[in-house]
Amino acid sequence: MKYISTRGAAPELEFEDVLLAGLARDGGLYVPAELPSFSAEEIESWRELPYSKLAFHIIKPFVGGAIDDDALARMLDETYAGFGHRAVAPLAQLDHNEYVLELFQGPTLAFKDFALQLLGRLLDHVLTKRNERAVIIGATSGDTGSAAIEGCRHSNHIDIFIMHPHNRVSEVQRRQMTTVLEDNVYNLAVEGNFDDCQSMLKQCFADQSFLRGERRLVAVNSINWARIMAQIVYYFYAALNLGAPQREMAFSVPTGNFGDIFAGYLARKMGLPVSQLVVATNQNDILHRTISQNRYEKHPLAHTLSPSMDIVVSSNFERLLFDAHDRDGAVLADLMNKMSTETVELDPQRMASVRELFDSYAVDDDTTCQTIRAIYDDTGYLLDPHTAIGVKAARETRRSMQCPMITLGTAHPVKFSDAVEKAGLKTPDLPHHLTDLMDREERFDVLQNDLNALQTYVSEKVFG
Ligand SMILES: Cc1ncc(COP(=O)(O)O)c(C=O)c1O
Numbered sequence: 001m002k003y004i005s006t007r008g009a010a011p012e013l014e015f016e017d018v019l020l021a022g023l024a025r026d027g028g029l030y031v032p033a034e035l036p037s038f039s040a041e042e043i044e045s046w047r048e049l050p051y052s053k054l055a056f057h058i059i060k061p062f063v064g065g066a067i068d069d070d071a072l073a074r075m076l077d078e079t080y081a082g083f084g085h086r087a088v089a090p091l092a093q094l095d096h097n098e099y100v101l102e103l104f105q106g107p108t109l110a111f112k113d114f115a116l117q118l119l120g121r122l123l124d125h126v127l128t129k130r131n132e133r134a135v136i137i138g139a140t141s142g143d144t145g146s147a148a149i150e151g152c153r154h155s156n157h158i159d160i161f162i163m164h165p166h167n168r169v170s171e172v173q174r175r176q177m178t179t180v181l182e183d184n185v186y187n188l189a190v191e192g193n194f195d196d197c198q199s200m201l202k203q204c205f206a207d208q209s210f211l212r213g214e215r216r217l218v219a220v221n222s223i224n225w226a227r228i229m230a231q232i233v234y235y236f237y238a239a240l241n242l243g244a245p246q247r248e249m250a251f252s253v254p255t256g257n258f259g260d261i262f263a264g265y266l267a268r269k270m271g272l273p274v275s276q277l278v279v280a281t282n283q284n285d286i287l288h289r290t291i292s293q294n295r296y297e298k299h300p301l302a303h304t305l306s307p308s309m310d311i312v313v314s315s316n317f318e319r320l321l322f323d324a325h326d327r328d329g330a331v332l333a334d335l336m337n338k339m340s341t342e343t344v345e346l347d348p349q350r351m352a353s354v355r356e357l358f359d360s361y362a363v364d365d366d367t368t369c370q371t372i373r374a375i376y377d378d379t380g381y382l383l384d385p386h387t388a389i390g391v392k393a394a395r396e397t398r399r400s401m402q403c404p405m406i407t408l409g410t411a412h413p414v415k416f417s418d419a420v421e422k423a424g425l426k427t428p429d430l431p432h433h434l435t436d437l438m439d440r441e442e443r444f445d446v447l448q449n450d451l452n453a454l455q456t457y458v459s460e461k462v463f464g
């Protein structure tokens with residue numbers, strides 16, 4: 001399997017190098033040169049498979065020969081054995097043909113565990129084989145950070161630096177990161193927002209001289225292709241459980257960096273009958289305005305009760321735009337440059353083709369809390385604020401009542417007590433493995449929102 005950059009001017013890579021690459025050298029994101037696709041018969045034959053076995057079939061073509069089958073199967077088994085529910089990704093039913101796919105059964109209670117507990121194992125495997133040490137720098141609005149730290153904390157080949165926006169993640173989210181005290185884990189509370197953190201991260205990939213040519217820089221955010229690859233699996237798993245490939249499915253996806261919904265788009269291209277994808281945003285609604293009004297215009301980032309989606313510059317939208325522009329890297333490079341500085345209207349015909357599959361909807365904080373409350377009163381089911389946005393958006397944009405609508409349940413409500421309590425409800429107790437989280441010692445450094453400060457910090461910690 002070959003991977004190409006969305007901006008067309010970086011070398012083609014094989015899986016192992018894509019895993020270790022992060023951003024492409026031309027600033028683009030790697031995508032497979034050609035997607036594998038599965039027939040309805042083949043998809044049907046996977047119906048009885050447990051999650052990790054299904055994952056093997058879907059992930060294997062992307063990995064090619066880079067990792068032998070036994071090792072890949074073992075990593076997948078180990079990854080998903082660590083989840084708190086035997087089904088790994090169980091479905092909860094809210095109403096007739098309306099479901100929540102619970103993606104928060106992993107160790108850090110958000111969907112990020114699906115990819116990041118696997119990514120940690122894949123990286124360790126490849127770095128051990130190459131006898132290399134790597135530096136990971138990650139940006140988080142709250143969930144990627146803890147999942148990445150959990151996935152890498154025991155690796156002898158990785159130093160991991162995670163930036164989160166200072167005072168802008170929930171207390172549970174912060175503590176899930178800052179109470180991990182292994183020597184290879186560094187938490188940085190940046191005096192800025194998530195976009196600032198993500199922008200510094202991307203600049204680190206553009207100029208890696210602070211690592212003196214002695215360490216490889218690796219990404220754990222969804223700019224890393226392996227993240228998207230692992231997230232494709234649960235679309236198949238949920239759909240198979242509800243009667244695909246004989247039936248079409250619709251998905252509503254709480255969206256920030258556009259990685260999770262992009263995985264759903266790929267599942268469709270790989271043969272899953274997906275009839276609708278709903279981009280559900282909070283007040284940071286640039287993607288909703290782009291899809292519904294064809295106007296890509298940056299507004300200042302707003303702090304909401306769904307902090308993990310407080311994102312303006314959404315990295316993976318570039319991967320969709322690449323396809324929408326016939327995979328023309330030069331055209332896309334121009335467009336991305338424009339989009340970084342100007343308000344942009346996309347070609348109306350291309351936008352119309354995007355809208356054939358995608359709908360969008362934005363939900364403010366009050367409506368998020370009302371949705372949490374209403375669903376709880378109707379069903380006894382407690383949503384986290386991100387998932388509530390997905391459920392509300394699904395209800396507002398649904399195209400067919402015959403087709404199951406599956407909202408991705410992206411996080412556990414225990415992580416977001418502000419929203420749950422604003423909805424007039426009680427936050428549940430922390431699960432068993434986190435019961436003493438609030439008493440654990442924390443360790444983090446506060447960092448100015450400054451690239452040089454970040455790079456100096458990293459190089460001092462790595463090289464002493
Ligand atoms: C709980 C939660 N929901 C939704 C999202 C949005 O997912 P994506 O960034 O893949 O669009 C995130 C973070 O990205 C998240 O942490």
Ligand SMILES: N[C@@H](CCOP(=O)(O)O)C(=O)O
Pocket residue numbers: 139140141142143144145220221222223256257259308309315
């Ligand atoms: N919501 C995310 C933001 C980063 O997204 P990613 O999928 O690109 O890692 C978070 O929780 O950190």
